[in-house]
Amino acid sequence: MPTGVPTVTLDQEINPWEAQNARFDFAARKLNLDEGLWKLLRSPAREIIVHFPVPMDDGHIEMFTGFRVQHSIARGPGKGGVRYSPDVTLDEMRALASWMTWKCAVVNIPFGGAKGGVICDPKKMSKGELERMTRRYTSELIDSIGPEKDVLAPDMNTNEQTMAWIMDTYSMHMGHTVTSVVTGKPLNIGGSRGRLEATGRGVMVACDESLRYLNMDREGCRVVIQGFGNVGSNAARLMKDHGYTIVGVAELDGGLYNSSGIDVHQLNEYKYRNGSILGFRGAEAVPNEELLTEDCEILIPAATENVITSRNADKIKARIVVEGANGPTTAVADEILAEKRIFIVPDILANAGGVTASYFEWVQDRQGYFWKESIVNEQLETILRESFDDVVRYAEAHNVNNRIAAYMLAIDRVAITIRARGKN
Ligand code: NAD
Numbered sequence: 001m002p003t004g005v006p007t008v009t010l011d012q013e014i015n016p017w018e019a020q021n022a023r024f025d026f027a028a029r030k031l032n033l034d035e036g037l038w039k040l041l042r043s044p045a046r047e048i049i050v051h052f053p054v055p056m057d058d059g060h061i062e063m064f065t066g067f068r069v070q071h072s073i074a075r076g077p078g079k080g081g082v083r084y085s086p087d088v089t090l091d092e093m094r095a096l097a098s099w100m101t102w103k104c105a106v107v108n109i110p111f112g113g114a115k116g117g118v119i120c121d122p123k124k125m126s127k128g129e130l131e132r133m134t135r136r137y138t139s140e141l142i143d144s145i146g147p148e149k150d151v152l153a154p155d156m157n158t159n160e161q162t163m164a165w166i167m168d169t170y171s172m173h174m175g176h177t178v179t180s181v182v183t184g185k186p187l188n189i190g191g192s193r194g195r196l197e198a199t200g201r202g203v204m205v206a207c208d209e210s211l212r213y214l215n216m217d218r219e220g221c222r223v224v225i226q227g228f229g230n231v232g233s234n235a236a237r238l239m240k241d242h243g244y245t246i247v248g249v250a251e252l253d254g255g256l257y258n259s260s261g262i263d264v265h266q267l268n269e270y271k272y273r274n275g276s277i278l279g280f281r282g283a284e285a286v287p288n289e290e291l292l293t294e295d296c297e298i299l300i301p302a303a304t305e306n307v308i309t310s311r312n313a314d315k316i317k318a319r320i321v322v323e324g325a326n327g328p329t330t331a332v333a334d335e336i337l338a339e340k341r342i343f344i345v346p347d348i349l350a351n352a353g354g355v356t357a358s359y360f361e362w363v364q365d366r367q368g369y370f371w372k373e374s375i376v377n378e379q380l381e382t383i384l385r386e387s388f389d390d391v392v393r394y395a396e397a398h399n400v401n402n403r404i405a406a407y408m409l410a411i412d413r414v415a416i417t418i419r420a421r422g423k424n
Helices: 016-031 035-042 090-106 127-140 160-174 198-213 230-241 264-274 288-292 331-339 353-367 373-398 402-421
Strands: 046-055 061-072 078-085 113-119 150-154 222-226 245-251 254-257 284-286 298-301 320-322 343-345
Touching (some): 016 035, 035 402, 046 090, 046 127, 061 090, 061 127, 078 090, 078 160, 078 353, 090 402, 113 127, 127 160, 198 230, 198 298, 198 320, 198 343, 198 353, 198 373, 222 288, 230 245, 230 264, 245 264, 245 288, 284 288, 353 373, 373 402
Parallel strands (some): 078 113, 078 150, 222 245, 222 298, 298 320
Antiparallel strands (some): 046 061, 245 254, 254 284
8 A cells, every 4th residue: 555655865765854754744644733733743842962072091082972852752751762873863863752752652651752872983982981971971961861851771882781870870960869760771770670672572562463463373474583683682582482483684794594493592692602693503694685585474674774775675575574673664665565565563663662661660760669570571562462453453544554553643642642731
């Protein structure tokens, strides 16, 4: 079913902010959103840019640029990850922040959307340099973040340790421990059981629900996963344990294929020991990009943005695409996949397991009462199954694809909140 998403130029195609705007405008038009709300929700509420110094190990001072974009705080505090990468841009932050607003609304949790990042190359920095950079970045944002304002979390190249440094820096400024300023923390300082694998678990729920919706079986269901990091490896591990056959795994430096299924537990250990999946004996080495177009029932892009574009979308053979990563499919590629009648579970639904468990972590920190892992997993699965159902019903009712349905549902929920809060 064609989506009617307006075509963007090739240059615009891989700009994530343009990609979000194309989907937002189409969904807002379908909803007949009034002009004022349209303008309000299209732009981020606040964009913070900070330039700050960090003493490096050799004694010289290096300047870094960091961002925090708060797209909307209408439904609750801003919520979103912090990314460290040489490629971080303001447009990317804007897109990711608005996706967080829509994601939190799709799973109906009381958060707005935000995102942050620092332009840096973490692979070339020592642990001490990363700690000093993280602490200074946090200090620069001190008045704009907090459990009731904006709650940070890990994203690409940040982890539990980064969150512990942010939490500690924020707490030093406040004069007491404030665990709920970040989620994705280590367990012993207020983290939640089940958070580490929550996004992968949500991806599996999205796969289960897709199969159920399309009357397909897990048995014989071949899965290809791109990205074997937090999201991809946890999804792979959980899915293998639940009867899926993981036939392909693609990483930055190469891919693996085995038509009888890859033992992803062994692959996990192999990657942990060797730092790469290359050389793993239980599968054949294949080029990374070939795996995306491999014959399979489910394709899970779980690495990064813009991997399914106008250049390869027509070659995708999967019946179902479940977007573990944020923004893996461009708006132009969406059109092509729709023509091929490929069933897409969009990122703002498929990878929402992470933010849902983050919400549980924030709740537990504020209560000072910590749940058993089985409770976290059970509540997570319930929320994701219900959200999947909401999205596919919305798609049927409005005759749109799942992505546009998820945007419409989310925009509608945020708009209802803003209307209820009244004019000021
Ligand atoms: P990660 O850094 O743990 O893993 C990403 C993996 O993908 C790495 O192993 C990397 O080598 C690989 N990779 C990067 N580019 C690749 C490419 N072009 N081809 C093949 N492999 C590639 O990151 P993550 O936390 O797993 O996040 C992955 C994606 O999921 C990102 O888009 C992130 O924003 C999104 N996401 C993550 C979470 C979470 O809880 N971690 C939640 C929601 C969304």
